[in-house]
Amino acid sequence: MIRVAVLGAAGRMGGTVVEAVRAAPGLELVAALDSGDDLAEVRGAGADVAVDFTVPTVTRGNVAAMVDAGVHCVVGTTGWDEESLAQVRERLRDRPEVGVLVAPNFALGAVLAMRFAEQAARLFESVEVVELHHPDKVDAPSGTARHTAERVAAARHAAGLGPVPDATSQTMDGARGADVDGVRVHAVRLRGLVAHEEILLGNPGEQLTIRHDSFDRASFMPGVVHAVRRIGTRPGLTVGLEHLLDLG
Ligand SMILES: NC(=O)C1=CN([C@@H]2O[C@H](COP(=O)(O)OP(=O)(O)OC[C@H]3O[C@@H](n4cnc5c(N)ncnc54)[C@H](O)[C@@H]3O)[C@@H](O)[C@H]2O)C=CC1
Numbered sequence: 001m002i003r004v005a006v007l008g009a010a011g012r013m014g015g016t017v018v019e020a021v022r023a024a025p026g027l028e029l030v031a032a033l034d035s036g037d038d039l040a041e042v043r044g045a046g047a048d049v050a051v052d053f054t055v056p057t058v059t060r061g062n063v064a065a066m067v068d069a070g071v072h073c074v075v076g077t078t079g080w081d082e083e084s085l086a087q088v089r090e091r092l093r094d095r096p097e098v099g100v101l102v103a104p105n106f107a108l109g110a111v112l113a114m115r116f117a118e119q120a121a122r123l124f125e126s127v128e129v130v131e132l133h134h135p136d137k138v139d140a141p142s143g144t145a146r147h148t149a150e151r152v153a154a155a156r157h158a159a160g161l162g163p164v165p166d167a168t169s170q171t172m173d174g175a176r177g178a179d180v181d182g183v184r185v186h187a188v189r190l191r192g193l194v195a196h197e198e199i200l201l202g203n204p205g206e207q208l209t210i211r212h213d214s215f216d217r218a219s220f221m222p223g224v225v226h227a228v229r230r231i232g233t234r235p236g237l238t239v240g241l242e243h244l245l246d247l248g
């Protein structure tokens with residue numbers, strides 16, 4: 001039995017994870033924490049794995065505390081960058097047995113969409129990313145869109161491609177969206193949406209659109225449960241659910 005603690009348990013995702021863990025064979029929910037709760041309860045409850053769906057401003061501290069306590073982490077909260085990931089790697093040096101997964105998106109289709117975009121990127125002159133979410137989301141661009149743009153940019157660089165063509169001068173700040181490693185990322189916030197992403201790739205006479213839709217937070221749960229089951233056998237820091245999916 002894998003004993004699971006959920007951090008952010010009163011939130012949209014945390015509450016969904018609590019129900020998913022309760023329903024998952026071989027998993028036992030031993031702690032459900034939210035703002036103001038003592039992280040020591042995680043270790044006190046004997047948790048093997050902590051699942052963090054909190055907020056960008058606290059997730060780093062949560063992961064640090066879990067690593068120090070020898071608790072594996074499955075982290076969905078966004079706001080991670082190379083510096084904060086490097087801090088986790090450094091902290092894990094004293095806890096080499098602990099596994100930490102930071103995944104911008106646990107929806108299997110989203111993971112595939114990012115992989116497809118990375119594969120297609122070197123074959124197109126232009127690429128831009130549009131992410132679309134519910135208006136209660138606290139951050140923009142989404143972690144998924146940022147991760148997608150970073151991987152697309154890396155693939156373009158590896159293929160020797162130069163900057164995407166763009167002769168536009170912005171007459172208003174933000175008109176061309178955020179610039180993530182030379183890839184433009186646009187964020188839409190709309191009541192009625194959950195989580196959606198489009199990657200637009202363009203060449204003369206054609207456009208390829210790769211789109212993923214999460215219509216319900218249930219879409220993230222198979223990936224979260226899979227990661228909880230696997231993280232105990234994957235010490236160190238892993239970034240991206242794809243590394244636990246044997247995609248080849
Ligand atoms: N990786 C993925 O597949 C997904 C990631 N996310 C990300 O997960 C995060 C949470 O998203 P939502 O659940 O929609 O947000 P939310 O705002 O509904 O939930 C966040 C919860 O964290 C709690 N919290 C704040 N500080 C805390 C602390 N110090 N300790 C414990 N709990 C604390 C809040 O009280 C709240 O209940 C966001 O960063 C979002 O971008 C969301 C969906 C999927």
Ligand SMILES: O=C(O)C1=N[C@H](C(=O)O)C[C@H](O)C1
Nearest residue numbers: 078104105137142143144195
């Ligand atoms: O806040 C959300 O809802 C989501 N956040 C994650 C992100 O920022 O990429 C994952 C998904 O898009 C839903």
